[in-house]
Amino acid sequence: MSAIGGHTGKEAEPVELTEALERFEPWNEQEERDRAELLRRLRGGEELYSRENPAGHLTASAWVVSPDRTQVLMAYHNLYNSWAWLGGHADGERDLLSVSMREVREESGLTQVRPVSPAIYSVEILTVDGHEKRGVYVPSHLHLNVTYLLEADPAAPIRCKPDENSRVGWFSPEGAVAASSEPWFRERIYAKLNAKLNAKLARFS
Structure with missing residues (x-):
């Protein structure tokens, strides 16, 4: 029986994340398959909120855009030697939107x-x-990973976090993709996030 349907002998998965994933409409096959796997693991009662599960755990990322949607915030991550989005581990926090916002601030x-x-x-x-x-x-x-679309003012002060990144900066959406030195992220993730952003803009234009 799933964590939603009744007691499994383990701590129940909060309805909020499972329901949010159930409501989520996949953009492409990658999202459809990854959403299914996330739901399978959550419903199975696997501990995913902490790094105590060495095989895999929940993270939250942010695609941070300017109010006019012409800029995207990226950080140059020391571990990957690449410009990348911002985000981090849940580390026990059950509200992944809050995790993404906390990580952006930090x-x-x-x-x-x-x-x-x-x-x-x-x-x-x-x-x-x-x-x-x-x-x-x-x-x-x-x-x-789950990603949230966040908004911030490009005129606001920014600074790096030396133990994790060496630079932080705003790029055009296309420039953000090009700045990454990780081909898979450029082609499969960042380009997808921009395509979604463009679709949202077109809907309201």
Whole structure:
């Protein structure tokens, strides 16, 4: 029986995330398949909110745009040696929208960031190669990621977070994709996020 339907002997999955994923409309086959896998794991009672599950855990990312949607905020991440979106681990927090906003504030120095919508903007399962972090080896694993569309003022002060990134900056949407040195992210994730943004803009034009 699923965590929604009754007691499983494990801590029940909060209805909010499961229902948000059920309401989420996949953009493409990648999102359809990744959403199905996220739901399967959540309904199965697997502990995903903390890094105690070494095989995979929940993360929240943000596609941060300017109010006029002409700019996207990126950070140059030390671990990946690439410009990338902002985000991080749930680390026990059950509200992943709050996680995404917290990570943006911590990684960019922005104090004012707000959701364009509380709904999930994108879903993706991301592979992370084994690496050293603060002198400790982290085995290869999966990030079970949800992305939110957030908004901030490009004129507001920003700064890097030296233990995670060396630069933070605003790009045009196309420039944000081109700045990444990770081909899979450029083609499968960032280009997709921009396509969704363009579709939203076209709907209201």
